[in-house]
Amino acid sequence: MQVAARPTPGPTRDRSALRVALVVSAAHVVNDMYASFVPPLLPRIMGELGLSITLAATLAVAFSVAAALPQPLFGFLSDRYGRRGLAVIGPIISGVFVSAIAWATGFWSLLLLLIVGGIGSAAFHPSGASYAVRVSEGKGGGARYSVFAFGGSVGFAIGPVVAVWLAQSRGMDGLWVAAFPVFVVAPVIYLSLPSGRSETRDAHRPPPAPPSEVLRHLKGPLGLIFGVSAVMAFVQRAFLTMEPIIVAESGGSETLGAIALTAYLSAQAFGTVAGGLLADRVDRRKLLAHLCFWALPAHVFAVWIGPEGLIGLMAAGAAGFLGMATLPPVVVMAQEMIPTGTAVSSGIVMGLAWATGAIGVLGTGMLADAMGAQAATLLSFPVALIAVGLALHPSLASDGAYTAGSHV
Numbered sequence: 001m002q003v004a005a006r007p008t009p010g011p012t013r014d015r016s017a018l019r020v021a022l023v024v025s026a027a028h029v030v031n032d033m034y035a036s037f038v039p040p041l042l043p044r045i046m047g048e049l050g051l052s053i054t055l056a057a058t059l060a061v062a063f064s065v066a067a068a069l070p071q072p073l074f075g076f077l078s079d080r081y082g083r084r085g086l087a088v089i090g091p092i093i094s095g096v097f098v099s100a101i102a103w104a105t106g107f108w109s110l111l112l113l114l115i116v117g118g119i120g121s122a123a124f125h126p127s128g129a130s131y132a133v134r135v136s137e138g139k140g141g142g143a144r145y146s147v148f149a150f151g152g153s154v155g156f157a158i159g160p161v162v163a164v165w166l167a168q169s170r171g172m173d174g175l176w177v178a179a180f181p182v183f184v185v186a187p188v189i190y191l192s193l194p195s196g197r198s199e200t201r202d203a204h205r206p207p208p209a210p211p212s213e214v215l216r217h218l219k220g221p222l223g224l225i226f227g228v229s230a231v232m233a234f235v236q237r238a239f240l241t242m243e244p245i246i247v248a249e250s251g252g253s254e255t256l257g258a259i260a261l262t263a264y265l266s267a268q269a270f271g272t273v274a275g276g277l278l279a280d281r282v283d284r285r286k287l288l289a290h291l292c293f294w295a296l297p298a299h300v301f302a303v304w305i306g307p308e309g310l311i312g313l314m315a316a317g318a319a320g321f322l323g324m325a326t327l328p329p330v331v332v333m334a335q336e337m338i339p340t341g342t343a344v345s346s347g348i349v350m351g352l353a354w355a356t357g358a359i360g361v362l363g364t365g366m367l368a369d370a371m372g373a374q375a376a377t378l379l380s381f382p383v384a385l386i387a388v389g390l391a392l393h394p395s396l397a398s399d400g401a402y403t404a405g406s407h408v
Helices: 010-035 038-049 053-068 071-081 084-099 107-133 141-170 172-192 196-200 211-218 221-249 254-279 284-305 310-324 327-337 342-371 373-391
Strands: none
Touching: 010 084, 010 107, 010 141, 010 172, 038 053, 038 107, 038 141, 038 172, 038 221, 038 254, 053 107, 053 221, 053 342, 071 084, 071 107, 071 342, 084 107, 084 172, 107 141, 107 327, 107 342, 141 172, 141 254, 141 327, 211 221, 211 342, 221 254, 221 284, 221 310, 221 327, 221 342, 221 373, 254 284, 254 310, 254 327, 284 310, 284 327, 284 373, 327 342, 342 373
16 A cells, blocks of 8 residues: 655654654653552552452453553544544553552452553553554654553563552552652653644545454454464463562562562563564564564463572563564554554554453463462463464465565
């Protein structure tokens, strides 16, 4: 599909696209910091509220689903009515409600706060990803998405440390302090992003993809990419949810659980960069298959030996790197499949896929109550082989638009 020519010179357009990617990456740091608050605090929450592993996993899954499931809807709205409002309001909602979890009086009030905070995160991601990739700008979408995803991974990595530090230094009641950063960043993000409504009125912009076209793609190659993303989301979410519980069951401290997550999430930041750069240079189908395959032994080894020593932390880092490196090629491939529906396609392979993967963690939690957290988590990881099979499906190789270096 050829995009209408634009009067702006190529180098200027490239710089503008990179600047926007950097802006939404900064917003992504703050937004995703709140998304990783809950897992390291689960052992503390379990003790204070008397929750089982299944109920504790339910809290983490509820936030993940709320942060993911509405993304296609928010993407649909972004494609039609502009992206800037959702890109700014989403992190504010997430920051306020996640920082308020210490005021919950029981399981249900805590669940409600996490769901609302998750919805805020869901509002941000499709518009942010669409701003970053900017399929209409041509080559380099993978690199631009890696900039955006790197910001989210940095936020994810610092979230556990911030949450545990606040909980230990100020008590759970002190978590409300974490809401301040988003109010500092939000005005800057709003003023720095191009107006979404002006973009929707752009004479060169084709009309947004109708729902029927999106569903047609979802029945084909987009559905395969969705499956890859959902399986790998499950693998990563299982690690993030269960690792602090595994550490606590083995007698480790809350701080050690947070360090394990930080090692995993910090490496994810570099995984997004590597995945984005490779997505612009090699066959994305083969890239996905290799990443999904090697992520399996990496996750198994990290959980098997634990994070007590340097080797364990390095294993956690390798698992995080390989797991998150799958995301840039997934998102770029999806956006290239529906270039007039970039936000909604991002919402499908990020949000809807993440929600599907997160729900599976409930099964891991129930297994953990029956046989222990470590054994249940190890039994869950082999589903990564399903992602390998989906990535190698022939229909993803039948269209050059889904391989590196193609032009939309």
